[in-house]
Amino acid sequence: MTSIRTLPVHEVVRRTYPRPVREGDEQAMAIGRAIDSLLSQIGHEARLGRRHSQASARALAESRLDEELDGAGVDLAPDDRERTLRAIDRVVQAFRRSDVFGLDRPRTRVILIGPTVGVYAQPDYWDGQHRFFEMKSYSAIPPPPDVALQVRLFQLAFPGLDAVLFCLNRHTDPVETGQLVVPPPTPVEAEEALRLAFRWATEHGAPKVLEYMQGPFVPYPLPPGTA
Numbered sequence: 001m002t003s004i005r006t007l008p009v010h011e012v013v014r015r016t017y018p019r020p021v022r023e024g025d026e027q028a029m030a031i032g033r034a035i036d037s038l039l040s041q042i043g044h045e046a047r048l049g050r051r052h053s054q055a056s057a058r059a060l061a062e063s064r065l066d067e068e069l070d071g072a073g074v075d076l077a078p079d080d081r082e083r084t085l086r087a088i089d090r091v092v093q094a095f096r097r098s099d100v101f102g103l104d105r106p107r108t109r110v111i112l113i114g115p116t117v118g119v120y121a122q123p124d125y126w127d128g129q130h131r132f133f134e135m136k137s138y139s140a141i142p143p144p145p146d147v148a149l150q151v152r153l154f155q156l157a158f159p160g161l162d163a164v165l166f167c168l169n170r171h172t173d174p175v176e177t178g179q180l181v182v183p184p185p186t187p188v189e190a191e192e193a194l195r196l197a198f199r200w201a202t203e204h205g206a207p208k209v210l211e212y213m214q215g216p217f218v219p220y221p222l223p224p225g226t227a
Contacts, residue, residue: 004112011204030065030072038061039095046101047103095168105125113222113226114226118205131162159218198226
């Protein structure tokens with residue numbers, strides 16, 4: 001049996017670009033998670049032929065927001081909560097008009113780096129053939145370093161597909177949307193992304209037995225200097 005160390009892409013990004021938590025960040029992160037969860041469910045149910053009414057989408061948004069705030073141990077003043085829910089309503093409407101609404105989420109792939117490391121990669125959406133999409137509920141165009149690394153690792157997991165960064169900026173009224181087709185990584189960029197993934201998975205990854213893991217697997221040799 002082959003034992004490897006595994007880590008998801010978001011952990012590679014978090015450890016490469018750690019963000020100190022400042023006052024108010026917990027609220028913002030909880031709201032972001034609530035939006036991501038809400039859009040994921042609404043999109044999934046649309047693929048099954050079910051469409052939420054405005055009232056049911058609002059009720060689901062309230063439920064997800066309260067769950068995330070409770071989990072983070074923070075709350076919102078009544079006026080702030082209502083303002084946040086109105087912003088989420090606008091994001092939902094923009095999402096329903098977007099190119100990604102109704103698309104599937106791809107099956108998780110594993111970037112195999114040499115014989116010892118596996119990195120789980122699953123972008124938000126794909127069309128099944130030509131493009132995958134990573135969605136942000138804030139403006140990330142041009143992509144900051146953490147988002148750029150995240151997309152780059154997804155590109156390594158889905159070689160040959162166009163990578164599209166899709167943004168729904170919840171901080172604007174009306175919600176601003178934007179798309180950016182991210183160029184494929186250069187050999188130097190790919191090598192650096194693999195080196196970072198190898199480092200963090202080796203130091204902090206969970207051990208797994210390769211033969212028991214599910215693919216698809218996308219193999220890469222060890223980057224220079226990591227053997």
